C-alpha cells in the first residue's frame with residue numbers, strides 16, 4: 001500500500017486511522033518554500049516535529065520556531081543510529097511525577113492542630129491493639145516534643161543526639177519488635193528532625209526571570225509561581241503549602257482518616273492563602289481573578305515541591321557554540337553513544353558541502369569515507385578533544401556511517417518514533433520531565449546518551 | 454480467549470472501533486497480513502501452555518509480549534528445555550531458539566535477549582522483579598480472586614458507571630488523597646468482595662491500590678516493541694551483534710536507558726544445576742499450608758504447586774481426575790504423607806515446562 005503515493009498523504013492517513021475523532025491533513029511541499037512563501041502555515045501549530053530534514057532546511061526551521069516560540073522536536077533515523085533533540089524556549093512542569101515521592105509532613109514543625117492530634121494520643125491509656133496502630137507521625141511528633149523538653153534544643157543535630165533520639169522512639173513502644181508502627185517511626189526518624197526545605201528546582205523557579213518579571217502575557221504557571229513565592233515569604237514562613245498527601249502507613253482506619261483530614265484541611269487553608277496573593281497579582285496585571293481556576297491552583301499547590309521550569313538552548317547556539325566539555329566528558333566513556341553525535345554533525349557538514357549524505361552513492365565510498373574522516377577530525381579539534389585521547393574509535397564509526405548512506409531502517413525509525421512520541425506527550429501534558437535536550441541511541445549496542453547540546 | 458475492549462484502542466494500535474469484541478490475536482494477525490504484503494501471520498487462540506514441544510520447535514526466534522511472570526517463566530523453561538547439548542557438553546546451536554522478551558509499565562519498559570543455555574535466562578533474574586501490581590480486565594470482571602481485584606474493578610468500572618455517588622460529583626476523577634473517594638471505593642469493593650466470597654478488602658489496601666494505578670502508554674509500547682523487533686532483525690540477518698543482554702528504559706525524567714549483562718546463575722533451576730533444596734517445616738503443617746508457603750517463597754513463587762514423591766502423588770492440580778482424587782490430601786498434615794528426610798518433587802505447571810525442583814523435607818522437633 002502507498003507505493004508511489006505522496007509520503008505526507010500516506011502518513012497522515014495512517015496516523016488519522018488510529019483515532020476516528022482526530023482530523024489529519026497534509027501539505028506536500030518543500031519545507032524551505034513553505035518557510036519562505038507561506039510561513040503562516042506553520043504558525044498554526046504549537047508543536048513541530050522535524051523528521052530527517054536536510055541540514056540547511058532544519059537550521060531555517062529551527063530559527064523560525066525559536067522566533068515564534070514554537071516547540072521543535074527534531075528526530076533522525078540514520079542506519080542503526082537514532083537522534084532526538086528538543087527545543088523550547090521555556091517549559092514549565094506542575095506534575096513532575098518523580099519515581100520517588102517527596103514526603104513533607106511538617107513533623108519537625110507541626111502546626112497547632114497537628115501537634116494537638118499527637119498530644120491527644122495518650123499511650124499510657126492504650127491497650128496493645130490501639131497502641132500498635134497509632135500512626136507514626138503522631139509518634140515522631142511526641143518523641144520530638146519530649147526530646148525538646150529534655151534537651152532544650154530545637155532538633156537533634158550531632159550523631160549522638162540523633163542516636164539518643166532514635167532510642168527514645170524505641171522507649172515509647174510497648175514492645176518494639178511487635179509494633180510495626182514504631183518500627184516505621186524509628187526508620188523514618190529523619191522526617192522529624194529535617195526542617196521542611198524548598199527543593200533547589202523550586203527555588204530556581206522562584207528566581208527565574210519569568211517569575212520575577214510578571215506581565216499581562218505571562219502564562220498561568222508563572223502567575224501561580226509568583227503567588228506561591230509570596231506565600232512562602234509570608235504565611236508559609238519559608239515553607240511551601242502543605243501537600244495534603246499522607247503516605248500509606250500502619251494505622252487503624254479511624255485515626256488514619258483523622259490524620260488525612262488534618263492534612264487536607266491545612267492544605268486547603270494554604271491554597272486559600274495562595275489564592276489571595278494570586279488574586280492581587282492578577283489584578284495588578286489587569287487580569288480577571290477567575291482566569292485561573294481553583295482546581296488548577298489546588299493542583300499547583302499540591303505539587304509545589306515538584307515544580308520545575310526548563311530552558312532549552314537554541315539549535316543555533318548548539319551549532320555555533322557547542323557544549324564542548326559535555327561532549328569531551330562523554331567521549332571519555334568507552335560505552336557512550338556520544339561518537340554518534342559527532343558523526344551526525346560531520347555528516348551534516350558533508351551534506352552542506354556536497355548536497356548529499358556520505359555513502360548514499362555506492363561509487364564513491366572510499367572518497368566519502370576519507371572526506372568524512374577529515375570532517376570528524378575538524379570537529380574533534382573544535383571540541384578541543386586532545387589528539388589521541390579517543391584512540392581510533394572514529395575509524396569504525398566513519399565506516400559505519402558511510403555504510404548507512406543515510407538509509408532509514410524501519411526498526412530504528414519505529415523506536416525513535418516511540419521515544420519522540422513519549423517526549424511529545426510530556427511536553428503537551430506538562431507532566432513528567434522532558435529530555436533536555438539531546439538523546440543519541442545506538443541500535444547496535446542499545447546504549448544511549450543524554451546531554452545538553 | 455482475549456478479546457478487544459474499548460479501553461485497548463488507545464494503545465493497541467492494530468485495533469479499531471469496529472474490532473471491539475473480536476479476538477485480539479486473530480485481529481492483529483489479519484491486520485498485519487493485510488497491511489504488509491509478503492508477511493504471513495498465523496493466530497493461535499489458546500494458552501501458551503497448551504502447545505507442545507513440536508509447536509515451539511517450529512520457530513527460529515520467539516518474541517514475547519506476555520502479561521505475567523508466570524507465563525514468562527513457562528515460555529523460558531519451555532525454550533531452554535528444547536535446547537540440547539552434544540556429547541561434549543557444548544550447546545547444539547541447531548536446537549537453540551533465541552527468546553526476546555519485552556514489557557512496559559507507564560513510561561518505563563525493558564527488553565532483553567535470552568540465548569538459551571548461553572546467556573542468563575528469565576529464571577536466573579527472577580529475584581530482581583518487583584511485586585506485580587497490574588491485573589488483566591478479564592480477571593477483574595469475571596474471575597476475581599484477590600481483594601485487589603475487587604478494588605481495581607470498582608476503580609475501572611463502577612466508578613465511571615455510577616452516577617449520583619454520595620458527595621462526589623459525576624465527573625470527578627479518582628483522587629487517592631481524598632478520603633471521601635477512598636471511602637466510597639472501599640464500600641463498593643467490599644460489596645463486590647462479599648458477592649464473590651473474597652476476604653481482605655480494607656481501607657488501607659483500597660488506598661494502596663488506588664494510588665498505584667499505572668497507565669499503559671502507547672508510545673512506551675512502541676519503544677519496547679521496536680527494541681524487541683530490532684533484536685530479532687539482528688539475530689535473523691546477523692547484520693550486527695545482539696544487545697548484551699538487558700535494556701531498561703525510563704522516560705519519567707528525561708530519557709534514561711541502561712543496558713547491561715545479567716549474570717547466569719549457576720544454581721538456576723531452569724538453566725543451571727540447582728543444589729538440593731532443604732526445607733524444615735512444622736510436622737503440623739497441612740499440605741494446603743505448605744503449598745501456600747511455596748507461593749511466597751522466592752525460591753519457588755509457585756502459585757499452584759503440584760507435589761509428588763517417588764511412586765506417590767500428594768497433590769496434582771492440573772489434571773481434573775487426579776486433582777479430585779488427591780484433593781482430600783490438602784487438609785492432611787505433611788508429616789502423615791511425607792516421611793522425615795524424604796524427597797518431594799515440586800513444580801507448577803503454569804510456570805515450568807518439564808522442570809521440577811526436588812526438595813528434601815525434614816520436620817521441626819517439638
Ligand SMILES: [Zn+2]
Nearest residue numbers: 574577721724
Ligand atoms: Zn537460568
